[in-house]
Amino acid sequence: MIKRLSRLGALMSLGICLAAPVLFFAGKLSEGGYKLAFNLASAGWFVLASLWLMKRTKKGPSSWVGS
C-alpha cells in the first residue's frame, strides 16, 4: 500500500516538475512561483521515489550489467 502510494506521489511530483515551467511560460504562474513549485515537487520526487524504488527488487540494472 505504501509502495503504491509512494509511486503515485512520485509520479505526481514529476508531473508538477513538468507542469510548473509550462504554466510559467503560458503566463499563468510567476517566475518565483514556478521555481518554488519545481523545488517542492523535486523534494517530493526524491522522498517518494526513494520509498518506491529503493524498496523495489534489489535486482536493478546495475546488478545484471557487468563491466
Added chain:
Amino acid sequence: MALRLADIAARMDRLYEFDREPVAAAKLQSGGKFAGLFAGEHVAATEFVIGAFFVLHGVTARDLLLGLLLGNLLAVLSWTFLCAPIAVRTRLTLYWYLKRIAGPGVTLVYNIANAFLYCILAGAMISVSATALGLVFGIDVPKLGAVLPNSVGWVLLIFALGAAFTTMAILGFEKLSRFAQICSPWIFLVFIAGAIAVLPRLGVRTNLGNLWEVATTKVWNGVAAAGQDKFGFWHILFFAWFCNLAMHVGLSDLALLRYAKRWTYGLYSAFGMYPGHMLAWICSGLMVAAIGREMHPGLMAYQAVGWAGVAGVLLAGWTTANPTLYRAGLALQTVTPNWPRWKITLGAGVATTILACFPVFFLKLLDYVAIYGLVLMPVGAIVFAEHWIFPLLKIEQYQAEKRGWACNWTALIVWIGTLVACFTMPIHLFFRWLPGYGIALVSYTVLMASRRRT
C-alpha cells in the same frame, strides 16, 4: 617479463571472474529494462556542456536538427547492427572476448587506456559540478579557452568535490547506483523545465508562433563565438554518431547487450539517444543562449530553474562521475597488485581530481569525446573482423586463445598504427574515426590472413 604478464593476466581474470561465463538464458532481460537503462545512462552532466557548445560553435538550427536526427540514428544503428549481434552470439563482455582474440597483453593495454580515459571523463564531470557549486561560494568559472585553473578558489572547490565524490564512490557504489536511477528522470526534467522556462526571456510568444524565428536568430544563428570553430551539419551528424563510439562501434556495450534476448534490442538505444543526445542537447542550447552564450553550466541551470537547477547540475555530475570512477578503479586494479578496491578507487579519485583542476578538459569536451572514441575504436574493428570477416575468408579465429599467445602483436600493431594514421589525417578530428575504422578492419584482416600463408 612473461611471468609478470601471466601474473597480471591471472589477476585480471580474477577481477572479471563473475562474468567469465556466457550469460545463461534465464538471466536475459526484457526490452523495457534496456529502454530504461539507455534512457538513464545518456542524460549526464556533460549534456549541459555539449548542447551549449553547439550554440557557441555557430551551428544553424536546421543543421542542428538534421544532424542530431541522423547522427543519433546512425548511433542507434551502430548499436543494433555492430554491437548487439556479436553480444547475443557470444554472450560475453568485451574483456573476455578480446582476450580470446588478442590475448591478455592487449586486454591489459586496453584496460589501462580505458582507465586513463575514464579518469579524464570523470574529471570533466567534476568540473561541470564545480560550476554549479561555485555559484554558492561566488567562485568564478574559467573562461572559454582556459587551460589552467583561474584561481585558488577553483582548485579548492575541485578538491572538495573530488574528495566528496571519491569518498562516496568508496563507501557505497551500489547504493549510489540505485540513487542515480532515482536522479535520472528528474535530471531529464531539469533540462526540459529549464528550456521551457527560458523561452519568454528569449522572446518566444506563448502561442509559439515565433519559436523557429527565435531559434534561428537568437540561439542557433550560425555565428560562432570568438575562438570557436564554425560547425555545420556534418560536424553535428558525426558528433552525435561518435559520442558513444567506444560503446557501440568500440563494442564495450557487449557487457550490456549480452543480456539481450535478440540483437534487435540494440534499437532500444534510441531511448537514450533521442531524449538524452537530442532533446537534452537542444535544451542546454536554449539555456546557454538565455545567459548570453557564456559557458557556465551552473549559471545556465540556476537562471533557468533556480536552486533546483544548481542541484541538478551537481547531481548530474556526481551520479555520472561515480560509476566512471568505479570503472576506472576496476580497470586499474589489474596493475595494482593485491590492492583493495578502496585504495584503487582512491588512487583513481586523486588522479581524476587533479585532472579536473584543469578546465581544458571540460572546455574542450567535444574534442575529448572525439579522442576518447577514436582511441578505443580500433579494438572494435579488430573484434568485428575476427567475428564476422574471418569465417567468411576462412581465416582461423581466436588464434591467441588456441596458441596461448600472451599478446597478439598483429592486433596491437594495428591498434597503434590506426591511431597514428588517424592523428595524421588532414581532416577535422570529428571525421577521422570513420576512415580509421576502415584502416583497422582491412589491415587486421590482411595481416592475419598473410600470417596464415607464411
